[in-house]
């Protein structure tokens with residue numbers, strides 16, 4: 547396993563390897579940048595082939611959080627944690643408490659939250675040992691709780707901005723949208739799109755989840771292998787990463803890709819491929835920033851739920867300015883977003 551020469555290392559400030567024999571905990575906490583403030587980013591529970599794969603994942607995700615937090619206009623840097631689901635992993639409360647003690651040792655330089663595989667209950671267990679945790683149940687009206695409705699709202703605002711920029715339409719009535727993934731974000735996004743009059747297609751490997759959206763929002767279920775290639779206006783990826791590549795992009799008929807999934811482009815070059823195909827792509831970490839805005843407001847405690855929605859709504863104009871620059875310069879939207887994020891972080895780090 548290489549650390550400093552890992553292709554995803556990108557000058558990480560700190561990487562903490564957490565091991566506890568008694569509970570079977572193997573975790574890695576990566577802090578990419580604290581230039582803007584404490585590093586905020588979720589903790590992922592995942593089965594990795596080996597520790598090299600786990601390290602690569604946490605470094606990549608942590609750098610992504612730096613960019614996401616910068617573009618969401620937050621005073622938080624980027625970090626991430628992974629807990630490795632080893633063959634002996636038992637998911638005990640003691641294991642999560644031990645993870646909490648490791649987070650606490652960082653003194654607030656890293657603030658954890660939910661990511662794939664984690665739940666609000668687990669966050670509460672972690673919170674027994676550290677103050678630096680979010681994604682906890684919230685009192686009504688206060689920021690906090692499940693971030694996915696806020697993520698979905700940000701994606702909805704982003705779709706509105708993309709539709710205006712590409713289709714020159716300022717309402718979504720009759721807009722045809724194919725949503726990949728009927729999980730938390732996919733469900734709340736479909737709810738909003740349906741209320742706005744859009745016509746929906748949906749796909750999920752879990753047929754029950756897809757069917758629920760068909761029943762509640764008059765959507766049509768599509769095979770998972772076909773959802774990206776439908777004759778629609780917008781594709782909204784809300785499931786997996788790395789779905790846009792040299793194989794999938796040439797088959798896409800939609801003129802807009804705007805969804806909540808993280809890391810939609812398999813590689814940066816795929817951003818160029820999408821642009822060359824005449825498709826307007828909403829950079830994922832910009833459009834899906836609603837959840838981290840919710841988490842940040844929960845942590846600082848200075849904004850209520852309505853205030854969170856106002857901050858999330860700014861994702862629309864933020865994307866509109868990226869779309870405008872792309873149309874003016876011909877640059878792919880992902881390249882523009884990366885440059886803006888890096889500049890915000892560099893300016894904050896400058897003496």
Ligand code: NAD
Nearest residue numbers: 693694697727729730731750751770784785806807808837
């Ligand atoms: P989720 O686990 O609730 O939902 C994901 C859904 O995708 C599941 O229903 C799963 O069955 C489905 N799925 C998996 N593979 C699929 C495939 N090949 N085709 C179709 N469906 C498939 O997760 P979520 O919280 O809704 O997050 C969705 C995406 O958005 C993830 O990429 C996540 O990283 C990203 N994201 C989520 C949030 C949030 O607030 N939850 C914030 C930012 C980014």
